[in-house]
Amino acid sequence: VREHEERRAAGLQRADERSRGAGTLDGTVWLWNIGGEQPQQLVCINTPQATVETLAFSPDHTLLASGGSDRHVRVWDLTGPSPVLRTTLKGHSDYVKSVVFAGAGQTLVSGSQDGTVRLWNLTKFWSKEQAVIQGKWGSVLTLGLSPDETMVVFGCLDQTVRLWDISGPTPIDCGALRGHLGIVRLVQFNTDGTVLSVCDGGRVILWDVATLAK
Numbered sequence: 001v002r003e004h005e006e007r008r009a010a011g012l013q014r015a016d017e018r019s020r021g022a023g024t025l026d027g028t029v030w031l032w033n034i035g036g037e038q039p040q041q042l043v044c045i046n047t048p049q050a051t052v053e054t055l056a057f058s059p060d061h062t063l064l065a066s067g068g069s070d071r072h073v074r075v076w077d078l079t080g081p082s083p084v085l086r087t088t089l090k091g092h093s094d095y096v097k098s099v100v101f102a103g104a105g106q107t108l109v110s111g112s113q114d115g116t117v118r119l120w121n122l123t124k125f126w127s128k129e130q131a132v133i134q135g136k137w138g139s140v141l142t143l144g145l146s147p148d149e150t151m152v153v154f155g156c157l158d159q160t161v162r163l164w165d166i167s168g169p170t171p172i173d174c175g176a177l178r179g180h181l182g183i184v185r186l187v188q189f190n191t192d193g194t195v196l197s198v199c200d201g202g203r204v205i206l207w208d209v210a211t212l213a214k
Contacts, residue, residue, distance in 0.1 A: 028067055045083050054098050058105030067096025073110050087127040091146050097141045104148045111140035112153050133164055133171050146189045155184025159170050161197045175212045179205055
């Protein structure tokens with residue numbers, strides 16, 4: 001486990017708190033059972049990605065999304081004895097830095113160093129790009145969804161946090177949160193609807209989404 005941790009590029013924990021996924025600099029994804037005294041390796045997924053930058057489980061834990069250096073998002077089916085690649089989502093032109101599932105796994109949101117946030121519609125038999133959010137904010141390095149999944153928040157290279165309404169067929173710009181003095185590395189919606197963000201240097205800001213104020 002220690003050797004793997006040294007090569008890890010991305011990690012996440014399932015909501016059941018018993019399984020954890022980790023992506024590495026060699027393009028592999030490892031799934032671990034962490035429910036016992038010692039972590040147990042469940043399976044290793046060899047992806048075509050040179051580096052796995054981000055991972056996300058679907059809400060029902062049946063799907064795993066991975067994004068990385070090859071600019072694609074891959075969705076893996078975890079329902080069988082071994083993970084099976086369900087679909088490869090192509091559209092980004094640079095590293096994929098963040099992915100998150102919405103709508104019980106029927107929608108996937110991805111953010112990339114190409115400066116775009118893309119919404120993907122997933123079904124069992126086909127997948128397609130639903131919408132693209134783009135602007136002059138530079139790389140999108142982190143993103144999150146509101147508790148009701150109607151808004152996406154993402155952190156950018158230009159030190160801003162951006163809010164967009166994704167409840168309709170066309171995303172709507174809800175404003176920019178300004179106040180960081182470094183690249184925004186982490187954003188998260190809280191259960192009360194506020195947004196937490198962290199930038200280089202360790203500054204943490206709590207935002208009121210309704211007023212766009214700290």
